[in-house]
Amino acid sequence: MAKLELKNLNKTYDRKTIPVKDISLSVEDGEFLTLLGPSGCGKSTTLRLIAGLEEASRGKIFIGDRDVTALKPGDRNISMVFQSYALYPHMTVYDNIASPLKLRKTPPDEIQRRIAEVSRFLDLSAELMGKKPGQLSGGQRQRVALGRALVRQPDVFLLDEPLSNLDALLRERVRAEIKQLFEKQSAPVVYVTHDQVEAMTLSTKVAVLYQGNVQQLDPPSRLYTHPANQFVAGFVGSPQMNFLTLPCQGRSAVLGEVKISLPDGVATPRQVVLGIRPEDVRLAQPENETALVGKVFLVENLGMQNLLSVRLAGDDLAEPRTLRILLDAQRDWGGEDIRFILPTQSIHWFDVETGDRLGLRT
Numbered sequence: 001m002a003k004l005e006l007k008n009l010n011k012t013y014d015r016k017t018i019p020v021k022d023i024s025l026s027v028e029d030g031e032f033l034t035l036l037g038p039s040g041c042g043k044s045t046t047l048r049l050i051a052g053l054e055e056a057s058r059g060k061i062f063i064g065d066r067d068v069t070a071l072k073p074g075d076r077n078i079s080m081v082f083q084s085y086a087l088y089p090h091m092t093v094y095d096n097i098a099s100p101l102k103l104r105k106t107p108p109d110e111i112q113r114r115i116a117e118v119s120r121f122l123d124l125s126a127e128l129m130g131k132k133p134g135q136l137s138g139g140q141r142q143r144v145a146l147g148r149a150l151v152r153q154p155d156v157f158l159l160d161e162p163l164s165n166l167d168a169l170l171r172e173r174v175r176a177e178i179k180q181l182f183e184k185q186s187a188p189v190v191y192v193t194h195d196q197v198e199a200m201t202l203s204t205k206v207a208v209l210y211q212g213n214v215q216q217l218d219p220p221s222r223l224y225t226h227p228a229n230q231f232v233a234g235f236v237g238s239p240q241m242n243f244l245t246l247p248c249q250g251r252s253a254v255l256g257e258v259k260i261s262l263p264d265g266v267a268t269p270r271q272v273v274l275g276i277r278p279e280d281v282r283l284a285q286p287e288n289e290t291a292l293v294g295k296v297f298l299v300e301n302l303g304m305q306n307l308l309s310v311r312l313a314g315d316d317l318a319e320p321r322t323l324r325i326l327l328d329a330q331r332d333w334g335g336e337d338i339r340f341i342l343p344t345q346s347i348h349w350f351d352v353e354t355g356d357r358l359g360l361r362t
């Protein structure tokens, strides 16, 4: 087994289309890296560059100490799973899974042994092994595609939005299966998705991609607690983080009547972006005099919790500002004035111009 390394990878189609600008990262044995980002940010192109389905315009790709940048896809020993499953419709499940081994002239008894292992692993019944892809459900087809990837025992696994064609319930189940499956594999995995829940639940680390560049590369928990910039902060976490652009006075940001201290080590800007997650806003104790006040104008019941949209009072802007607050669903909050606080340790600060995180990255 071997680590996968991308060095200053770039793919340019024409001067206007640069889906991958400059990507450097490495994935060790046993690591599960997810490329997470909105549609069009360059995820699939990056994966196709690793697989050799696209030629890099610049940069290098290493698997272990092998430079594979110029190798044909078949010579890289990589397995790839696609959103569309890409199974052969005229072949049985057995032959679909066997196809990469037959292509490499693996001896028949070895093929049989490996397929038996994989089908046990994936719980593919003997009956199912004899069916054609058209007779299977979406979830079964994706398990077969996974089986075909696993049977090759590749140096690297690549998966491009493998759950996107499944309905919500099935997606959760297959997601859990994928997690269990790859915990037992030692080869590096690169998984592509636009779904932050998939990224957070599956990965040992996540690279957030935007416009062909890595915005942040960190374990999921750190992405959530220490987003490197406003883009990552807004993309990771649901419901989305609240952002308020506030004027500054000295070392404080001003929100209505309340002054909030800026973190240490930040030069005093004229304006700053305050970020706070809906789940981090707290109701204020009655005696708290520095509480913020707002009127609830929308309540969305999420089952376990209520998502309140609150219009801030005492905000002298022409356009009143709103904040979303996640609270336990014990009562009906509609139309009420509520008093709340933004706990200092939960506030994220960002530069108004660049969107970069302000303050120490502790």
Ligand code: ADP
Pocket: 013, 017, 018, 019, 037, 038, 039, 040, 041, 042, 043, 044, 045, 046
């Ligand atoms: P993602 O998988 O993150 O949705 P892609 O990697 O598929 O994004 O695409 C990134 C960008 O590159 C998009 O703007 C897309 O239109 C463009 N692109 C992808 N493939 C080609 C191609 N063969 N020719 C020209 N532009 C392409």
Ligand code: MG
Pocket: 043, 044, 045
């Ligand atoms: Mg894609």
